[in-house]
Amino acid sequence: MAPKRSHFVALFFSMFAVVLFIFGNLGITIDNAPILQKVxxxxxxxxxxxxxxxxGFYSSCIFKKDETIDSCTEKSLMYTLDVDQLGKMxxxxLNANDVVKQIVENKVKGPLQAQKVMVLILPATILAFVGMIVGMMMRRMRKNNLLPTIGALASLLGCVCGAVSLAFGVIIYRTVFEELAxxxxxxxxxxxxxxxxVGVGCACEIVAFGFFIASCFARRAQHNHSYEFYERHSFSSESQAPSMHQHRY
Structure with missing residues (x-):
């Protein structure tokens, strides 16, 4: 695939990853946004x-039967599980019956200590945005493989950060409710x-990483082909040049 096509595909998937990660970040953060309440x-x-x-990644909300919000925790980058919220649900x-508190503190205390790792969804979004900017810059500013290399690294790290954040969230909350049950x-x-x-966003980052790498190799192959063509053309021109020897009689 030509370098231009590769970087356009990488740009498209980077943009898609940015949009998906932003939606993941905003889920359960805006109380009067019905769509985001479902993320x-x-x-x-x-x-x-x-x-x-x-x-969500930064807060949690109690919902009633009719899907209306009863209350929410404060939004925080370092959000941690609210035991009082579990008691209210x-x-x-909790002052009279500490079963919920005992379960959370004794049985899932270990996983909860790693809950702050979920903030990695934020650098995942930033790295996806970096990949998108690099993809835009490659069209006019690319002189070597530096830009696609940066784009590839940003995409790969963005995928890792997003996947780790998501995995910790799933494991922690599943453990909490399995123990409560x-x-x-x-x-x-x-x-x-x-x-x-977020999972699809991570997949988009992997695809973008692949096409950034493909762009590096495609450019190298194109450069080698141009160099070989130049060498053959130069040799052919020299061999066909007329002889300038002067003959004396």
């Missing part, structure tokens, strides 16, 4: 109280759209 990593539900908690007074009736959990949105 969550996981939803934990209590069938007895008909309430649920939706978890189960209609449990062992001691409390009516607990269920569901995976949310943010998993698929």
């Amino acid at each position: 969550y990593i996981m939803q934990g539900s209590q069938t007895k109280t008909e309430q649920s908690i939706r978890y 189960n209609n449990v007074d 062992k001691s409390m009736d009516g607990i269920m959990y569901y995976y949310g759209p943010a998993i698929y949105i």
Whole structure:
């Protein structure tokens, strides 16, 4: 594939990854945005109280049966699980009944210590944006393979950051609700759209990485072909040049 085609494909997938990562970041962060309220990593539900908690990367909200928001935690880059929110969803007074608190502190304390790793979704978005900018710059400013190399590294690191952030979120919340379900009736959990949105974003980053690398090799092959053509053309011109010898009689 020609270098121009490769970098255009890399640019397209980088742009798509940026859009998807932004949606993943904004999920459960804007209370009056119905679409973003549905972009969550996981939803934990209590069938007895008909309430649920939706978890995003930076906050979580309690939803009533009619899908209206009851309350939300403060938005924070270093968001951590709110035990009081779990108690409220189960209609449990944590001061009188500390079952929820004991489960969270004793059985899932280890995974929760790594919850702050989920903030890696932010650098994943930034790196995808860097890849997109590099793809735009390559059309007019490319002189060597520096730009596609930067784009490839940004895409690869963006994919890794996004995947790690998503994996930790899924493991942590699943562990919490599986442990709660062992001691409390009516607990269920569901995976949310943010998993698929960020997952597809990571896949786009991998594709962009591949085409940035392809652009490097395509340019090198084109350069080698041009050099060989120049050498053959120069040799042919020299061999066909007329002889300038002067003959004396």
